[in-house]
Amino acid sequence: MMHENLAYVVSRSTAVSNAAVWLGVAAAVVAVAVPWLPYFGSPAFMRWATEVMCYLILAQMWNLMAGYAGLMSVGMQAFVGVGGYSVFIFAQHLGVNPFLSIPIAGVMAAVAAALTSPLVFRMRGGYFAIGTWVLSEVFRIGFSNVSALGGGSGQSLTVMTRIDRSTREIAIYLIAATTLILASVGINLLLRSRFGLGLTALRDSEAAAESQGVDVRLLKLQVYTLSSLGAGLVGAIYYTSVLRISPFAAFDLNWVVAATFIVVIGGIGAVEGPIVGAAIFFALRWLLADYGTWYWLVMGSVAVIVIMFAPAGVWGYIRGRWDIQLLPLQRRLVLLGPSKPGGASAAPSPHRRTGAWQG
Amino acid sequence: MLEAADTIIQGLLLGGLYALFAIGLSITYGVMRLVNIAHGDLLVLAAYLALWPVTSLHMNPFVAILPVVVLMFCLGYTLQRVILNRTMGTNFLAPMLATFGISIILRNGLQQIYHSDSRSFDIGALGVDSIHLGPYIAIGEFPLIVFVVSVILTLATSLLFSHTRIGVALRATSDDAQTAGLMGIRANRTYAIALGLSLALVAVGGVFAGMRTTFTPESGPASLLYAFEAVVIGGMGSLWGTFAGAVILGMAQGVGAKVGAGFGILAGHLVFLAVLAFKPTGLFERSR
Numbered sequence: 001m002m003h004e005n006l007a008y009v010v011s012r013s014t015a016v017s018n019a020a021v022w023l024g025v026a027a028a029v030v031a032v033a034v035p036w037l038p039y040f041g042s043p044a045f046m047r048w049a050t051e052v053m054c055y056l057i058l059a060q061m062w063n064l065m066a067g068y069a070g071l072m073s074v075g076m077q078a079f080v081g082v083g084g085y086s087v088f089i090f091a092q093h094l095g096v097n098p099f100l101s102i103p104i105a106g107v108m109a110a111v112a113a114a115l116t117s118p119l120v121f122r123m124r125g126g127y128f129a130i131g132t133w134v135l136s137e138v139f140r141i142g143f144s145n146v147s148a149l150g151g152g153s154g155q156s157l158t159v160m161t162r163i164d165r166s167t168r169e170i171a172i173y174l175i176a177a178t179t180l181i182l183a184s185v186g187i188n189l190l191l192r193s194r195f196g197l198g199l200t201a202l203r204d205s206e207a208a209a210e211s212q213g214v215d216v217r218l219l220k221l222q223v224y225t226l227s228s229l230g231a232g233l234v235g236a237i238y239y240t241s242v243l244r245i246s247p248f249a250a251f252d253l254n255w256v257v258a259a260t261f262i263v264v265i266g267g268i269g270a271v272e273g274p275i276v277g278a279a280i281f282f283a284l285r286w287l288l289a290d291y292g293t294w295y296w297l298v299m300g301s302v303a304v305i306v307i308m309f310a311p312a313g314v315w316g317y318i319r320g321r322w323d324i325q326l327l328p329l330q331r332r333l334v335l336l337g338p339s340k341p342g343g344a345s346a347a348p349s350p351h352r353r354t355g356a357w358q359g
Numbered sequence: 360m361l362e363a364a365d366t367i368i369q370g371l372l373l374g375g376l377y378a379l380f381a382i383g384l385s386i387t388y389g390v391m392r393l394v395n396i397a398h399g400d401l402l403v404l405a406a407y408l409a410l411w412p413v414t415s416l417h418m419n420p421f422v423a424i425l426p427v428v429v430l431m432f433c434l435g436y437t438l439q440r441v442i443l444n445r446t447m448g449t450n451f452l453a454p455m456l457a458t459f460g461i462s463i464i465l466r467n468g469l470q471q472i473y474h475s476d477s478r479s480f481d482i483g484a485l486g487v488d489s490i491h492l493g494p495y496i497a498i499g500e501f502p503l504i505v506f507v508v509s510v511i512l513t514l515a516t517s518l519l520f521s522h523t524r525i526g527v528a529l530r531a532t533s534d535d536a537q538t539a540g541l542m543g544i545r546a547n548r549t550y551a552i553a554l555g556l557s558l559a560l561v562a563v564g565g566v567f568a569g570m571r572t573t574f575t576p577e578s579g580p581a582s583l584l585y586a587f588e589a590v591v592i593g594g595m596g597s598l599w600g601t602f603a604g605a606v607i608l609g610m611a612q613g614v615g616a617k618v619g620a621g622f623g624i625l626a627g628h629l630v631f632l633a634v635l636a637f638k639p640t641g642l643f644e645r646s647r
Contacts, residue, residue, distance in 0.1 A: 072452055074396065074459070119632055122639040123591075125451040126394025130587045131635070134628055137584065141625045253580060257463055264456055293467040300463035307457045308445050 007336040012192075020326035024184075031177045035170040043166075046173040047241065052282055053176040054238045057183050058255065059262035059274035061230035064187060066260075067269030068199040069223040070206060072125075074256055075132025076231050078139045079109040081250035083232030084239035085143055091159050091240075093148070098160055099171055102236040109232020112139075114225050121221065133253075140251035154246025157239070172241045179233050188271060191329050199223065200329070203269055257296075261303045267313030272326050276315045361495035368498060370613025374589075374606030375506030376571065379564030380582055381589035382513060383557030385601040388590065390533045390553040391447065393454050397462035399583030401558055404465055405431050405565030406574050407473060413480055420480040420570055428562045435558035439551040447550070462579065469576035477573035486570070505567050512560060513602045519556075520598070529553055561586075581624075588631040594641020603643050 013021075034040050034049065058076065065071040086105035091098040116135055123131040144152040160168060190196050198219055201209035210216050239245045258281065266277020281299070288295040310317045318324060380402060387393045395401075408427045412418040438461070446453040482501060489497040520526040528549050531539040536546040568574060568582070585608060593604025608627050615626020634642060 066452065070452070072455060119635050122635050126388070126392070126455050127587075127591065129455065130394060130396070130584070131591075133580075134584055134588065134631060138625065138628045138632070141621075141628070145621070257459075260456065260459060261463075264460075268452075293470045296463055296467040297471065300460045300467065304442065304457055304460035304464070307453055307460065308442060311446070311453055 009334050009336065011332045011334045014325060014332075017325050028177075028181050031181070032174065034177070035173060043169050046169055050173050050176045050237065050241050052278065053180045054234045055258055055262065055281070056274060056278045057180050057230055058234045058259040059266075059278055060183055060187055060271075061227035061234075062256070062259040063263045063268060063271075063274050064230075065223055065227045067263065067273070068191070068203045069220050070202060071220055071224060072129040073132045073227075074129045074253075074260075075120075075134070075136040076227070076259060077251050077253060077255040078132065078136035079113055079228040079231035080235035080238070080255045081136070081139055081143065081247070082112045083109040083235030084245050084250045085149065085235075086232070087236045087240050088149065088155065088157060088245055092155070092157055095159075098157070098163070098240060099175065102175055102233065102240060105236035106229050106233035109235065110225050110229035112232075113228030114221075117221055117224060121217075121224075136251050140247045143250070144247040150246070152247060154244060154249070157243045157245075160240070160243055172237065176237050176241075179237060183230055188329075191271065195219075195222075196329065261299050263313075264303050265306050265313055267315030267317075267319075268311075270313070270315050270319070271329065272319075273313050273315045276318075277313065280314065361493065365496045366613050366617050367610055368496060369502070370610030371606055372499070372502035372506045372609070373613060374609025375502070375509040376564060376567055376605075377585050377589050377609050378509045378513060378602045378605035379505075379560060379567060380586040381593075381601050381605050382516060382598060383559075383561040383564075384583075384586045385590045385593075385598060386516070386529075386553055386557045386560075389596060390529050391550050392451060393443070393447075393458070393554075394451075394587075395554075395557070396455060396458040396583065397465060397579075398458075398557075398561060398586055399581065400462045400465040400469075400579035401431070401434075402561045402565040402568070402582045402586075403469065403574055403576060403579045405558075405562035406478075406569040407469055407576075408562075409480070409566045409569065410473075410478060420482060420566060424563055424566045427566060428559045431558040431562035432555040435555035436551045439554040440547065443554070444547045444550060466576055466579055473576060475575055475577065477575045478569065479573040480566070480570045482570050501570065505571070508563065508567075509602070512563065513598055516556070516560065517598045525552060585627070588627060591641060592631060592634045594644030597643055600641060600643030604641065607642070 031049075035046065039045070040049075058080070062073065062076060065073055083105045086108040087098065087101045090096040090101035090104055096104065120128060120131045120135055143149060149155060163171075191199065198209065198214040201212060201214055202216060202219060206216055235250065239250065262277035262281045263274055264277070265280050266275065267273030280302075284298060284302070285295055288298060306313060312320065380399075384395060384398050387395050387398075405427050408430055409420060409423040412423045412426065413420050442457055442461070443454050446457045485501050485504075488500045490500065490503070491497050518526075520530060528539070528544045529552070531542065531544055532546050532549040539549070540546055564582075565574075568578075585605075589605035589608050590601050591604070592607050593600035593602070607630065611630040612623040612627040615629075616623030618626070
């Protein structure tokens, strides 16, 4: 190994990951084409798909915070609620186009997060988690007391009746699909960038990251604001789709419970985690649909068992066992044998263990 | 003026109840840096545990507190031993996520068994009797009992920490679990005692809360938030600080409720946020 002119290439992909990228592109194309497909283009399927996508986006945002920036939030519903209410304020009360109101609502949630961040960032770790929950309660009580927004009982998005029903459903579905695709690609590109390298360092050790010149505080603030933008978009899309909002639904703890369980079960701190987790989450929901609260009992138990026995989640277990990376963020040093370039004997083992930077 | 004094006194007495919610949370954070998200749901569980002896065996709710406290201590010890100790490590996330899971299991489990009907314990005339101090000020007998019990339990816990072998073990593990381990103190066992103690105290708060007002399986989160706010307002590392934080929270809620119906809880949250803004280490922080 101490060879002077050792030949190597730095690889950021594997055969499986290349296939996964094409699979992802195909999935995105199919997702966008859904409204024009038979059966899948039905309103019921699109409503269901919109909901699934909302949860998946929220889980990705929660993962970005908890999995990378070490910020566990139990108060993400604060920004789901602000996003949802912003759509109602802009579309219903200010006369802005409802679909245009959705991105505006996302920005409003990000602004709300940035403005309140000096308060919640005074807390760390577990205190931060519960502190964000208190903030969400303050928002909920605040919105409950605005009578123009329907007070405690909420209101309906009546302006949407001006838009033809099928146009409305297709548009919301497409906005949800686009947001999901943008969020997924965005998070991947982000984590591959200099910013992501800082985040990964932060995930592995806050002290070490700081000593390497990572501005930990700024990075956490950026992640918090960015995830709140995502949560705001989720709230905006979801409540535009169901056409009704109330403080109890919009600031419901279950939003963050779902996001947390999806990420914990799927695999925290891995980009593939939320996707795997969401699949398990919705499969369980479908299986236990007729059993009411049993669904949450089972979800809670699965989450506790995963935390105890497979802390890296289902995806982490699969990755650890078979070394599969669908969306690799790490760089692998692939050695090209000095005598036989690309020789099969030299390449496989080193890049599995020593040559890979755990990223 | 006297009416204002009455509001303050009612808030102070409510703070006594919140102190019973909060001291347990303060202990687990102090000893093992655990923010127990299931704390509020465990409080509600304690109230439901008292429900059976009270309704079926016609046990006096005050007497029912005793077996519930013992049960909750055992539950805390077991939870820490079987589940949480496995997740304790360098990262605060895993144990906290485990308590999040436990919280959801408890809330939905109680929902499954008891549905959403609100329950309470009937304490007869004690619930309405009060001691009159002049025309405007009346001190309820029951809130006064809760307050006195709360002071006694805070004092007892404080003495336990300062004067007993278990207290020494708890403090040593809090300071440095590894070094304490070298002295023969097993952290796993100490942590289990800490959670047991925490739940024993919150059990008293849970049953008292059920006597004061109604409870449902959904009452947990609010109780957790009050307990948390009291701990943060009071500051780290001091049980009496937590007690004082609870009293301040109770008074803030009392004054808020006087200003307008529905503003009580908001006022408590706002005082909490104000403390964060101006004195984030808490009002009565003591480095331990």
